[in-house]
Amino acid sequence: MSPAPAAPPRTPAAVVARTAATDLFGTRFPVVAGGLQFLADATYAAACARAGIIGFLTSNHFPDDASLRAEIRKARDLCGDLPFGVNIAMLPRSSEHERIERIVEVVAEEGVRFVETTGRSPEPYLPVLKAAGAKVMHKVPGLKYAEKAQSVGVDMVVIVGWECGGHPGPNAIGSIVNAALARQRLRIPYLIGGGIGHGAQVLAALAMGASGALMGTRFLASTEIPAHDGYKAALCAASENDTTISLWSVRNNARTLINETTRLVAELERANPDAGIGPLLPHVSGAAARRTYADGDTSRGMVYAGQALGFVSKPQSVAEIVEDLIAEFAAARAQLDACF
Ligand SMILES: Cc1cc2nc3c(=O)[nH]c(=O)nc-3n(C[C@H](O)[C@H](O)[C@H](O)COP(=O)(O)O)c2cc1C
Incomplete structure (x- = not known):
């Protein structure tokens, strides 16, 4: 009797596009919502999960272990079986005042499955996180840092370009250059971020070899973001x-x-x-x-x-934004197909 064929990886029902990232996270569309300090909380991460992507709640503004633990547990309650992650943003150099080691321990103790690190090398924390079963995605503002992260054993990297909101690093290299060069230099799966806010860009990132796109700015005016309506209105009025x-x-x-x-x-x-x-x-x-x-x-x-403000014109729920991205992705695909 021939052996039974291997079961395909577990993915949610209506998968739109399958990549190494959707397989890793168990999502239906290869978009990741990166950490947003003071803004990405359990409610936001759960909205991302329900929309079929993964969101990372930010950890470093919680003043103590108990409040971080409570937020992680809230995310787990809200998400059920759906995935969420925790963002650990570190300063470029460690300082005696930071709580990174405690954050890493709480994240590991709570069995968080996905961690987004950034700021400096996550190498010292990988043993603890990996022993707890977490997959680590490290975010960097340039390819040379991505190669370093690959060499220390992270599971995935994100390269953010000069267009990004937050910290684009010193190199002023745009996302379209990062995306194509990364394919030549990396062996592990990578995401592209920075200035991405339209489904056609997600398709372009896949075409250049990425496993998906990471976004921050596109989601800032979403209804689930815990901020004043005036802030969201200002973002909607702003352009690239x-x-x-x-x-x-x-x-x-x-x-x-x-x-x-x-x-x-x-x-x-x-x-x-x-x-x-x-x-x-x-x-x-x-x-x-x-x-x-x-x-x-x-x-x-x-x-x-970031410059993806050009794609933010009205307050929408995370689910509505993801549906728009999926429709734009499909339209871009049809437009490409028509060329051949
Ligand atoms: C308001 C805001 C806060 C952010 N806070 C964090 C953070 O705490 N940790 C982190 O790793 N990245 C943070 N980022 C970066 C985003 O996770 C993401 O890398 C970036 O927004 C991607 O580029 P985009 O803005 O062009 O989509 C922040 C970005 C913004 C706009």
Whole structure:
């Protein structure tokens, strides 16, 4: 008797496109919602899961183990069998004040299955995470860092380009260059992020060898994001032309909405590029971002957002955004097919 054929990997019912990423996460569409500090919580991650993608709740703004543990348990309750992940954003150099080791331990103890790391090498934390059965996706702002991450044994990498909201790194390389070069240099599955907000871009990323696309900005105005309506309205009114890069003088490039703060910070950086973070800190702290999320006033503070704002025009639920992405993906595929 011949052996039974191997069972295919478990994937949800209506899979739209199957890749190494959808197989790894058990999702139906190869889009990943990256961590969003102060914004990506259990409710948001669960909305992503129900829409057929995976979302990562952010861990480093929880002040203690108990509050992080409670949020992870809430995500598990809301998601049931569906996948979610936890984002661990590290500073480029470890500091005595950070809680990364505790966060890693809580994530491992809670049996979180998917972890998105970023900021510096996750190598010291891989043994603990892997022993707990977690799959680690490391996010980097350039291919050379992706190659390093591959060499230390992460399961997947994400390369974000210069267009991205948040921290695009020092190299000013765009996503379309990253996507095609990554295919030549990486052996492990990779995602492309930075400026992606349309389903045709997801298809293009797959065509260039990626296993999917990671997005942040496209989801910022979604109804499940816990922020003031005024903030979301400002994002919807903004376009791809309304962001800028600051903090280059302290080698911590950040892409945010152009506003009073970025104009002031630009003056300070131009006037004294060697002054370090000291004079900039009062203007760029996380407290200002939290104020914006609470009161909706985007005229001040570092309001992280990327060029994918060009695709954000109205508040929508995560499910509606994913359905739009899927329809755009299908239309782009049909357009391609018509060429052959
Ligand atoms: C408001 C905001 C907050 C973010 N916070 C985090 C974070 O806490 N951890 C992290 O790894 N990435 C963070 N990012 C980056 C996103 O996860 C993602 O890499 C990026 O948004 C992708 O580029 P895009 O904005 O062009 O889609 C943030 C991005 C934004 C816009």
